[in-house]
Amino acid sequence: MILRALDTRSAIFLGVLFILAVAVPFLNQAMTPGSAAHLPSFAVSLLGKYLCYALLAVALDLVWGYCGILSLGHGAFFALGGYAMGMHLMREIGDRGVYANPLLPDFMVFLNWKELPWFWHGFDMFWFAMIMVFLAPGALAFLFGWFAFRSRVTGVYLSIITQALTYALMLAFFRNEMGFGGNNGLTDFKDVLGFDLQSDATRCGLFVATVAALAFGFVLCRIITTSKAGKVLVAVRDAESRTRFLGYRVEGFKLFVFVVSAMLAGLAGALYTPQVGIINPSEFSPANSIEIVIWVALGGRGSLVGAAIGAVLVSLAKTLLTGWFPELWLFALGGLFVLATLFLPRGVLGAVEGIKLRRSRPAREPAPQPAE
Amino acid sequence: MSELRTTEALLYLDGLEKSFDGFKAINGLSFSMKAGELRAVIGPNGAGKTTMMDMITGKTRPDKGDALWDGRIDLTTQDEADTARLGIGRKFQKPTVFETHTVEDNLLMALKDERSVLATLFSRTSDAQRERIGELLALVRLEDRRGDLAANLSHGQKQWLEIGMLLAQDPQLLLVDEPAAGMTDEETMRTAELLKGIAGKHAVVVVEHDMAFVKALGCRVTVLHQGTVIAEGSIDHVSANERVIEVYLGR
Numbered sequence: 117m118i119l120r121a122l123d124t125r126s127a128i129f130l131g132v133l134f135i136l137a138v139a140v141p142f143l144n145q146a147m148t149p150g151s152a153a154h155l156p157s158f159a160v161s162l163l164g165k166y167l168c169y170a171l172l173a174v175a176l177d178l179v180w181g182y183c184g185i186l187s188l189g190h191g192a193f194f195a196l197g198g199y200a201m202g203m204h205l206m207r208e209i210g211d212r213g214v215y216a217n218p219l220l221p222d223f224m225v226f227l228n229w230k231e232l233p234w235f236w237h238g239f240d241m242f243w244f245a246m247i248m249v250f251l252a253p254g255a256l257a258f259l260f261g262w263f264a265f266r267s268r269v270t271g272v273y274l275s276i277i278t279q280a281l282t283y284a285l286m287l288a289f290f291r292n293e294m295g296f297g298g299n300n301g302l303t304d305f306k307d308v309l310g311f312d313l314q315s316d317a318t319r320c321g322l323f324v325a326t327v328a329a330l331a332f333g334f335v336l337c338r339i340i341t342t343s344k345a346g347k348v349l350v351a352v353r354d355a356e357s358r359t360r361f362l363g364y365r366v367e368g369f370k371l372f373v374f375v376v377s378a379m380l381a382g383l384a385g386a387l388y389t390p391q392v393g394i395i396n397p398s399e400f401s402p403a404n405s406i407e408i409v410i411w412v413a414l415g416g417r418g419s420l421v422g423a424a425i426g427a428v429l430v431s432l433a434k435t436l437l438t439g440w441f442p443e444l445w446l447f448a449l450g451g452l453f454v455l456a457t458l459f460l461p462r463g464v465l466g467a468v469e470g471i472k473l474r475r476s477r478p479a480r481e482p483a484p485q486p487a488e
Numbered sequence: 489m490s491e492l493r494t495t496e497a498l499l500y501l502d503g504l505e506k507s508f509d510g511f512k513a514i515n516g517l518s519f520s521m522k523a524g525e526l527r528a529v530i531g532p533n534g535a536g537k538t539t540m541m542d543m544i545t546g547k548t549r550p551d552k553g554d555a556l557w558d559g560r561i562d563l564t565t566q567d568e569a570d571t572a573r574l575g576i577g578r579k580f581q582k583p584t585v586f587e588t589h590t591v592e593d594n595l596l597m598a599l600k601d602e603r604s605v606l607a608t609l610f611s612r613t614s615d616a617q618r619e620r621i622g623e624l625l626a627l628v629r630l631e632d633r634r635g636d637l638a639a640n641l642s643h644g645q646k647q648w649l650e651i652g653m654l655l656a657q658d659p660q661l662l663l664v665d666e667p668a669a670g671m672t673d674e675e676t677m678r679t680a681e682l683l684k685g686i687a688g689k690h691a692v693v694v695v696e697h698d699m700a701f702v703k704a705l706g707c708r709v710t711v712l713h714q715g716t717v718i719a720e721g722s723i724d725h726v727s728a729n730e731r732v733i734e735v736y737l738g739r
């Protein structure tokens with residue numbers, strides 16, 4: 117099963133991840149600061165953030181690229197995972213907060229709350245938080261998918277509902293009464309598992325954990341998509357009704373990948389929060405979810421490696437461009453998307469492949485690619 | 489679902505009605521078939537032939553009437569996947585195969601096997617399955633296209649592949665909607681032979697406009713018009729029927 121899942125491209129991808137996991141901490145820790153080879157700590161966290169996005173893109177590609185479910189609300193699952201981790205980090209602060217309350221996070225003291233809300237209990241334990249990182253997005257995806265897929269909501273309608281879902285959550289999380297820190301979100305974290313979040317070593321550790329999570333998510337998605345279930349997913353994407361007439365319960369397959377994908381998105385969010393140092397309701401904003409779709413479309417829908425590359429490339433471009441011309445980013449993103457739709461229907465990776473194919477077989481027209 | 493068998497027929501439709509926005513596409517349709525029987529259904533465009541298949545397979549719910557499977561199961565409460573699992577296979581009027589999958593994978597997915605998410609997740613293709621796929625490929629003459637994408641097949645080949653997928657399911661009843669469309673005369677006759685060959689073991693309903701094809705099947709013929717049966721019997725019997733000549737044959 118694992119062997120079937122690992123073709124050459126996957127092996128190269130995992131190899132690159134491995135090199136990153138070794139090289140990035142090495143360049144940060146072993147090189148003297150200030151030397152040309154030294155990788156500053158902010159860059160380590162920045163790279164870690166990109167890889168969180170890559171995992172998020174892989175998760176979206178599983179449902180959109182392989183099963184045709186265009187979710188415009190995947191940011192919500194990411195944010196829920198991020199909040200679950202954020203809640204744990206808040207509890208870890210303990211009495212080191214500004215108000216030095218041993219139980220209540222600062223924002224609750226500020227709001228004059230006397231007791232810890234029930235849903236904050238248990239988050240002082242790391243293992244509990246880790247379960248919630250998967251459970252919260254997974255349960256939401258299950259509930260949502262259960263109703264949506266059974267009533268056969270598909271296409272644009274489904275996309276609109278997912279967008280509404282993340283928008284509703286954003287409004288909810290903005291409210292102070294919800295108990296998630298309102299529009300400030302959760303921040304001022306001190307440490308994780310006893311390691312100081314500001315230290316270089318912890319940053320490197322989080323980076324390595326992110327690489328491992330991405331590799332795990334990638335291999336899991338590869339196993340799913342290269343199995344017979346994966347063939348059924350592609351069948352659902354291309355001819356949903358035909359798949360039903362073969363006796364497959366399409367809603368079951370959709371629900372399965374949707375929940376798996378939401379959990380992976382949650383994991384990405386959980387790694388994002390400590391590396392960025394904050395999680396707030398803007399992570400739920402509809403625009404964020406649309407951006408994920410653009411990463412996948414640009415990288416190459418239906419190719420997990422492509423999705424990951426798309427996320428990293430676009431995020432890198434965003435970091436650079438927002439540094440130079442902040443106002444231009446949205447236009448650039450929109451422009452990229454239009455160009456990709458027109459000229460790279462199968463994404464960056466698809467285009468590279470197309471060139472290779474034309475070189476090797478100049479006489480024949482390029483054949484349509486099989487679904488991975 | 490009642491325990492008592494009320495009919496000997498494998499498929500029993502009685503008094504079916506279905507309106508689309510006030511237009512009665514199916515109007516008091518009654519139809520029954522025994523296990524293993526081969527039956528041709530003919531009728532002018534819009535007669536309701538495809539809609540009849542939609543109702544049998546749970547795609548369309550009738551407004552009124554009964555549809556019984558094997559004398560026990562109420563087909564009007566089943567959805568598409570249910571009817572497929574009961575043993576009703578279907579080939580569509582417009583050939584629908586999975587274009588981004590290879591010919592082999594199309595057959596593999598159709599092959600009778602566990603259909604649940606978990607089972608497919610951990611399923612491995614067995615030698616017996618590979619062998620069966622080989623047999624089916626030979627039967628529908630696509631042996632040398634095994635690894636090709638279904639998208640690259642000709643229209644006639646897609647029809648054949650879909651017939652192969654139907655056989656792979658090993659259903660008790662095959663509903664075959666216009667299989668000969670887009671085929672050469674020679675391919676058409678071979679299709680007729682193939683369907684005749686599988687009847688007996690499976691019940692087969694064939695919808696077709698090509699009268700030469702229907703003659704070649706040499707089976708009982710049901711004529712549909714405006715959502716109801718206007719004649720039934722041997723091909724010679726129905727061809728002599730005045731109503732049939734008026735609405736269909738004599739156009």
Ligand SMILES: Nc1ncnc2c1ncn2[C@@H]1O[C@H](COP(=O)(O)OP(=O)(O)OP(=O)(O)O)[C@@H](O)[C@H]1O
Nearest residue numbers: 508509513531532533534535536537538539540581
């Ligand atoms: N989903 C639908 N909505 C509205 N009208 C429909 C629908 N399905 C079928 N009809 C109408 O019902 C009538 C019967 O259609 P049906 O497709 O069953 O005919 P048919 O006998 O298969 O014809 P053909 O030989 O052209 O395939 C037609 O007038 C068609 O327009």
Ligand SMILES: [Mg+2]
Nearest residue numbers: 537538539581
């Ligand atoms: Mg029809």
